[in-house]
Amino acid sequence: MKSIKLTILFLCLVFMFNFVFAENVTVNDSLIVNESIQNETNLTTNVSNISTVSVAIRHFLPAEAKKGDVQLSINVQNLKSEVISNVYAYVSGDGFSSYSVVPIDSLKPEEKSYILVSGNFKKAGNINLTIKINEETFYQVVNVLDDSAGAVAYNTELALNLSKEIAILKNNYSALELEIQTKKKEGFDVSGVVLSDLKVILRDAQANLLSENLIQARVKLDLAQEEYLAQSVKMKSLSKVSLAAKLKDNAVLFSTLAGAIITFFTLYELLKRKKEHLKETIKSIHVKDKAGNKYSVRTTTK
Numbered sequence: 001m002k003s004i005k006l007t008i009l010f011l012c013l014v015f016m017f018n019f020v021f022a023e024n025v026t027v028n029d030s031l032i033v034n035e036s037i038q039n040e041t042n043l044t045t046n047v048s049n050i051s052t053v054s055v056a057i058r059h060f061l062p063a064e065a066k067k068g069d070v071q072l073s074i075n076v077q078n079l080k081s082e083v084i085s086n087v088y089a090y091v092s093g094d095g096f097s098s099y100s101v102v103p104i105d106s107l108k109p110e111e112k113s114y115i116l117v118s119g120n121f122k123k124a125g126n127i128n129l130t131i132k133i134n135e136e137t138f139y140q141v142v143n144v145l146d147d148s149a150g151a152v153a154y155n156t157e158l159a160l161n162l163s164k165e166i167a168i169l170k171n172n173y174s175a176l177e178l179e180i181q182t183k184k185k186e187g188f189d190v191s192g193v194v195l196s197d198l199k200v201i202l203r204d205a206q207a208n209l210l211s212e213n214l215i216q217a218r219v220k221l222d223l224a225q226e227e228y229l230a231q232s233v234k235m236k237s238l239s240k241v242s243l244a245a246k247l248k249d250n251a252v253l254f255s256t257l258a259g260a261i262i263t264f265f266t267l268y269e270l271l272k273r274k275k276e277h278l279k280e281t282i283k284s285i286h287v288k289d290k291a292g293n294k295y296s297v298r299t300t301t302k
Helices: 002-051 148-185 196-210 214-236 243-277
Strands: 055-061 064-066 068-078 084-087 089-093 096-102 104-107 112-121 125-133 136-145 281-288 294-301
Touching: 055 125, 055 136, 055 214, 064 068, 068 084, 068 089, 068 104, 068 125, 068 214, 089 096, 089 112, 104 112, 112 214, 148 196, 148 214, 196 214
Parallel strands: 064 136
Antiparallel strands: 055 068, 068 112, 084 104, 089 125, 096 112, 125 136, 281 294
16 A cells, blocks of 8 residues: 555656656747747848848049048949938048038939048048948048158059040940941931930049049049940930831921921012012213203112
C-alpha cells in the first residue's frame, strides 16, 4: 500500500514537471515569434522610410576647393510623384559657414536642378559637410587646399577638362543638328526636337569658362549635357509625318500663297486707279510781262 502511494506521488511529480517545462517552452517560443514579428515590423518600417525619400543629390561641386570663399552647386532630383516647392539646402561642417543660399523654386517629378550655396572654408583638409534638404540628410567630403599653388593647379586642370567636354558637346550638337535636317528630308516629324535651349546653355558654359568662373561653367555644362541627352532620346522615337498632316500643311501653305497673291493684285489695282485719278496734263503757257520779257507758266489740270 505504501509503495502504491509512492508511485502515485512520483507520477504526480512527473506530471507537474512536464507541465512546467511545456509552459516554459511555450513562453520562450512565443518570445521568439514576437521578436521575429518585431524584426519584420522594423524592416517594413525601414523600407517604408526609404520609399518616402523626397529628394536625392545627383551631383555635387566642387570636390576640391581652395581655402576661403566658395560656391557649392548641389544638383537635386525630385523623387516624389508630385511637385515640390522651395527646395532649400542647409550646409554645415567643421570650418565651413554659409552666408547665402539660392533655393530651387519648384521641381516636377523626376526633374533635376541646382541649389547654389555660397560660403567660406576657414581651414584646409578633408572637410566633412552635412547637407539637409527637405528633411533628408546627406554627407559630402570636400578637399580644401591651403596653398595657392595647389589651388592654381586644380583650377588649371578643371579648366582643361571643361574645355575638352565643351568641345565634345559642341561636336555632338552639330551632329544632332545635321541628323534633324536629314530626318526632316526623309519625312519624319522633327517638330518636337528643339535645340534652342541647348544652344543657349552651351554658350553660357563657354562664357563662364572664358571668364574663369569654373564652377558656373561646370553647372552649365552639366545642364547642357542633360538637355542634349533629352533631345537625343526624342530623336530615337521620331515618326513619319502622316498624309493628313502633309495635306493640312500644304493647304495652309496654299492658302497663305493665295492670300499673298490676292493682296498683291488688290494693291496693284488700287495703285492703278489712284494713278489714273491723279493723272495730270501739263501745259506750258508763254506770256510776256510789261517789259516784253517772255516766260512760261505751268498749269495742271486733273
